[in-house]
Amino acid sequence: MEAVEFTTPKTIDEAVQAMASKGDRARALAGGTDLLVQLRGGRRSADLVVDLKDVPELNEISYNASSGLTIGAATPCYRLYADANVAANYPGLVDSASLIGSIQIQGRASLGGNLCNSAPSADAIPPMIALGSVANVVGPNGSRQIPVEDFCTGPGRNVLEPGEILVSINVPAPPANSGASYLRFIPRNEMDIAVAGVGSAVVLDGSGQNFVSARISLASVAPTPVFCKAAGDSLAGKAVSDEAIEEAARLAMEDAKPITDMRGTIRQRIHLVGVLTRRTLNIAIQRARGEE
């Protein structure tokens, strides 16, 4: 590999300036668990690597019962599941933060990096979508907010313009009687890429017997993470039942447009979307009822 320049800005402004100075030849570095592997493997090239780990706003976790959770884009996974507020209020996020890669990877890798790497198989994106999260982006022309389901545009591609960086992700405060869950299927038990993944979030009524709303999102079954609006909406207002869950799973399977590759076949992946939608909805329901 050729030599690359490296810089460690201390503020958002400096970071944006550095990113803008090289346009699409600049790459932002958080944990580096994707970027460094890609650069060394020749799958990406860059003239400038901008290390964002010294920018304070990118390394904070803050929670507030009304505005929800703000996760700095470079915050490593382990800090999420070690945070009492996150553990208590966002078990669906903890599900993915604690299964990405391995313990060692989770010490470096961040949810923000996972989003910006924009892999179809990203484990952190479906629960963020299911929870209605918003990405806070800053660039040379100011800041903008992008719903996470609109962030990725293709494998490894997203809406970030040259010079823009992801500063943080906002996850709304969990409504009463709500729960979320993420599961992925891998042939092994760690260090693997999802053959398929499903994140589900539900809001139940006070009785815990009826759906108020639900959101479902898929990994590894399309060029981008998939937000299954119809599947989630199908549950709204229905009583919690196997039939309702089955119908949502069927609709989620319809949204899956996978390919056959070394990790799985089309048939297997669509089947797994059904299995995992049922399983994640059931876990989310249990969590909403406070049963778990």
Added chain:
Amino acid sequence: MASNIVLSEVEYNVVGKRHLRPDGVDKVTGRAQYGADVQLTGLLQGKVLRSPHAHARIKSIDTSAAEAYPGVHAVVTAADLSFASLSREQLGGDYQRVKFASNHVLASEKALFKGHPIAAVAAESQHVAEEAVKLIKVEYEVLPPAMTVRQAMEPNASLLHEDLFTSELGELSDKPSNVASHMAFETGDLEQGVQQADVVLEREFETASVHQGYIEPHNSTAFWNTDGQLNIWCSTQGPFVVRTSVADILRHPVSRVKVTPMEIGGGFGGKITAYLEPIAALLSRKSGRPVKVLMSRTEVFEASGPAPGTWMKVKLGVTNEGKITAADIFLAFEAGAFPGSPVMQGAACALACYDVPNARINGYDVVVNKPKTAAYRAPGSPQAAFAVESVIDEICEQMGMDPVEFRLRNASREGVRRVEGPVFRRIGLVECLEAVRNHDHYKAPLEGPNRGRGVAAGFWFNRGFQSAVNISVNPDGTVNLIEGSVDIGGSRASIAQQAAETLGIAYEDVKPTVVDTDSIGYTMVTGGSRTTFATGWAAIEAAEDVKTQMVERAARIWDTPIEDVQYIDGVLSHKSDPELRMTFRELARQLLGTGGGITGASNVDPSGEGNGFGVHIVDVEVDPDTGKTTILRYTAVQDAGKAIHPSYVEGQMQGGVVQGIGWALNEEYFFNDQGQMMNSSFLDYRMPTALDLPMIDTVIVEVANPGHPYGVRGVGEVPIVPPLAAIGSAISHAVGQRIDRLPANPGAVLEAMS
């Protein structure tokens, strides 16, 4: 862990104890020197350019831009190999062998697999070398690949070698073919055996290419001095084999090649072939500087030697009493790009566990556009056992017969003749089967839905071959033991133990060192489960030589005839004069003043290797929604002859099982339709991780090998033989469908269930 079953009758002082390994401290502190650690003055870094195509004619190679790139010191291609300047007449009957060996190192006319070396660069740094290889222009004519034995055996298959003719039971065919050879073993009368059977079952099987998956990638550093001396430092199971290969390919005298084996991070049979050594040597000769070449993990997968994918058919005939009367077996093994799959070993192992009166085994060695296969732990036996043991399991299921009882009724024992000829001496299969039958695991019922239990047996020959050991006595009463066997699985310890036992001194008083090819006699590879047996034997003989010389010296000091001196348990004494007595240590202190030091030496080629057997039990649970298999419990039982170091025997058994689990469940080379491997990383080549495995319980059975002074049998390879079949059968019972192809990954099991 269940208690081991010791059937040998001799008690030893050092042998059979769990001593600390001599190389332990260096390895756990990171100070052990591996091939990638080699640093020499003026060292250059090499990089190999590899074919992006599985099958292509090389029309031209232009290296001029790479040669002109700043920091580049040498570029080599096949034109730099000796073969390029040798005529067919000069090589005579050796022509095709040398051609294949040379073309394997660097492709000349054709690239035969993705990753096939095309050219190599030596440069000031790894980065310069990487940039420079990109500047080499290669013009290819891409050809359709033949990726599996079935494709390659088709009449219209794309031919890898226009000059390869089938060796058809010894006769050369008249038409070129991808089938390099067809061999057969036969015994008894197959038709009659089938007629005697009450149940006849025939099944077909396939297994995928898999890799040994050693942690340390291949590496080689070479320095070709101006006087013609070529020194090589590398990671290898066999420094003498590397020396022979390099001398052969480079047409350089064996005596001018010195190979220093560095510490080795796993081999499993895959680190015998010299892949990088000839390339590093050529780059060094051209640049005048030492050159180091390392493989990345992708290069290891794509261009070292996996175990063959296979296509197999097994037909067995069995009587109602559960006696096998007939076996008809077809084995077609992928050789990879050049001939030489282990189909012969697979054929010889296929029925070795059983006394089969009537049998025919046909084996086909087939070239395909994949890297040339290499040995992998009991090469050929796991695949053959998968096929045969699966059919036995299905027959037992149909007949309602206990699979251990069935195997006991047919088990090979002393005096049984194998299909390929040899007659078994004392072996321990029956004892292993009895140990399984009596084991808690086998007696415990397996309850719950989606669960299944599998049992399978496995065989490996084990090997003898040449080994050398020198033992020098130090003035403090310790000894230095010099050996040529690379230590992969704790053999420094197991060989030192045998020397200490023979000399009657403490284990800690033997200091073993593995040396280069200039410093010890010819020693065959660490492989074939031979090292503790054969190099151990050499250590025993060298120790006996030391004892003889110590007796002579004591006799000289005491001025008494040699016949009057005895050596018992490390003490020299006069047979009739109790005043004359010296410990080994006391005499060692006097050696330098009484005639000089003592060195015992041996070169051996023992033939008494004891065959190895193992029987495994596994319980699995399959998730009916996803097809994913979880191993609930695993027990491996194996005859070790005499376990010199029981912990390392258990480690070998567990390691073999783990690799077998990977082979059975998830590991495979996944190719796209152009024959390019898509999963050449540990991320997507799914070896089991620690979280995928239960504790592997082991039971060592000791039926002493009469062919070794301490009863040793090889232990390293047998444990990878039964897992494929045991797990396949367990999954079959769990899901109610037979598993006839591996890997039985979740997708495949899901398909089988639907």
